Amino acid sequence: MIVDTNGLSAWADGAEAVRSALRRSTRPVIPAIVLGEYRYGIIKSNRFARYQDWLRRTLPLCAIHPVTEVTAEIYGRLRAELERRGTPLPLNDIWIAAIALELDLPLLSNDSDFDRIEGLVRIGFDDPRKKDHKPLPKA
Numbered sequence: 600m601i602v603d604t605n606g607l608s609a610w611a612d613g614a615e616a617v618r619s620a621l622r623r624s625t626r627p628v629i630p631a632i633v634l635g636e637y638r639y640g641i642i643k644s645n646r647f648a649r650y651q652d653w654l655r656r657t658l659p660l661c662a663i664h665p666v667t668e669v670t671a672e673i674y675g676r677l678r679a680e681l682e683r684r685g686t687p688l689p690l691n692d693i694w695i696a697a698i699a700l701e702l703d704l705p706l707l708s709n710d711s712d713f714d715r716i717e718g719l720v721r722i723g724f725d726d727p728r729k730k731d732h733k734p735l736p737k738a
Contacts (some may be wrong), residue, residue, distance in 0.1 A: 601630065601706045604633045611653045611657075612728060616725040617724050621707070627661045628663075628698075630664050632691050632695055641654070666694065666698075667701070670694070674693055677693050677696060677697055678690075692712060706720065711723075
């Protein structure tokens with residue numbers, strides 16, 4: 600399973616829904632783009648040391664996926680298609696989606712913008728950190 604930045608952040612904060620989803624997965628995959636976004640976020644956080652320590656302990660459990668030539672090819676096609684349809688996404692999200700498609704793995708994310716990408720399977724999760732949190736219905 601690919602972990603998006605909001606999934607990584609919720610995991611760091613102990614969200615049970617994220618931990619549960621990742622237990623059903625093999626080794627979590629963190630795109631290098633997500634790792635960069637997360638590191639940027641924790642640098643700005645007033646809990647930098649806590650998150651840095653969590654990341655140091657967690658990264659060995661994960662695979663970090665770089666941008667490859669295949670990723671770049673998928674990215675180019677996705678970005679062009681999204682622009683053609685008039686539904687562009689943030690550029691980092693297109694890179695993350697390209698990696699998920701390249702590896703043919705679902706994406707753990709609460710960002711519904713990813714639902715616009717054909718062939719991408721997004722797995723949402725309950726995030727009690729959100730003010731407007733409403734638990735997802737039980738399946």
